Amino acid sequence: MSGAQQSELIIRLQDRTHDCLKKFVKPDEPIAILDFPDIKNCGDSAIWLGEMAYLQHRYAKRPSYVCTTDDFSPEELKSVAPNGPIFIHGGGNFGDVWVFHQDFRERVMELFPDRQIVQFPQSIHYKSPERLEQSRRAIGKHKNFVLLVRDEESFQFAQENFDCETYLCPDMAFCIGTVQPDAPQFPVLAMLRQDKEQVGAVDFSAYPDIPKEDWITEDPSKVRVAKALGAASALLQLNPSEVRLRKLDAAANNRFRRGIRQISRGKAIVTDRLHVHICSLLIGRRHAVLDNNYGKIRRFMNAFSGGTDLSYKATSLDDGIRWAREQAAVAA
Incomplete structure (x- = not known):
């Protein structure tokens, strides 16, 4: 693409x-x-x-x-x-x-x-x-x-x-529009859910060379600092609503940039998260897509975003990793 x-x-x-x-x-x-x-x-x-x-x-x-x-x-x-x-x-x-x-x-x-x-x-x-x-x-x-x-x-x-x-x-x-990614660090990254929407336990022992992560871990101190700086930027206006908005916007930006840095590390990605799929499209990174436990991702792709060669609807984890490895090799 x-x-x-x-x-x-x-x-x-x-x-x-x-x-x-x-x-x-x-x-x-x-x-x-x-x-x-x-x-x-x-x-x-x-x-x-x-x-x-x-x-x-x-x-x-x-x-x-x-x-x-x-x-x-x-x-x-x-x-x-x-x-x-x-x-x-x-x-x-x-x-x-x-x-x-x-x-x-x-x-x-x-x-x-x-x-x-x-x-x-x-x-x-x-x-x-x-x-x-x-x-x-x-x-x-x-x-x-x-x-x-x-x-x-x-x-x-x-x-x-x-x-x-x-x-x-x-x-x-x-x-948000297109986003500039960071440089990749390794061929394939697996971004898989660890919450109540995951399909089931994943046996990843066959892939010791592939990092398996999620993006729900953060450093709370960095988010607190971002919120404080965002709020401080509006204090001179003495407008409580604007102070709150800048504080929350700063937290959202901190988390979004963390996510972009994280997924940018893979030349190709395997995921069962809808917004890893969407953010991969925003940064132009190839990715294989599994689904969550009630079909949310495939439903969205069928409606709006599934018609590009950046994404692949994988039939299984093994299939997704096979495709991602092929794409990473091409991109090397």
Whole structure:
């Protein structure tokens, strides 16, 4: 895949994203974005930075109010963003796999029944019919909830189960644009999940020459320093919302850059993480893709990102490593 083809894919997905979002962003209205991902997963930070980049590049706007689930203040939101849409951070937590986030968004619907609430692109997965029914009632009661989803299966599920506007939209991380990678250090890197979305235990003993990692380990002191520097850059404005935004943006940038440095080390990559796939496209690095435990990655690739020679849908770990080794040899 040439650099021109890479840029063409990213621009096409950015334009598709704008087509979905442009009716909900007004130049003269404030914007609130809730549920900042203050977690170690670099992929969630990539989504956040894409959300910020979209608002900046298309509208020269910054959100008037941002929060994590821990410091959410309905009163402050009403004060600094008394009108305009309330956006909720995108990702893969719509449903009952990561139920805390679902509880949070349904609480927001209850607290703001008269405000439009727009969910940035999500993947949907429910295991419990009872939890699905709770979400169905919350959305139906609100009447002004807008749901963006990032695969056809989630779109069909939402159409069948929820009474709300629903749009098929790419992941917001593509709004970051192309990213310059670091130089590779070894032929193949395996970036495999170590959380509840992994398919199962992986026997990696046959590949002692291949580093096996995840990107949910970080140095907390570096994130604290980044947050402090980000907050300090806004102190002269005496604006608590701007101080918080710069603090959170700095943390997201720190985590995203850590992730880019990490995956850049492989000439070719094997992964079962959606945002290792997306970030590999952003840096132009070849990668073999396995899936998570409910098909999230293949569903996304089928909808938006699977048609390039940078990525390969592996049928197994052995197949993915075979392909990655071949690609690394070609790139040598």
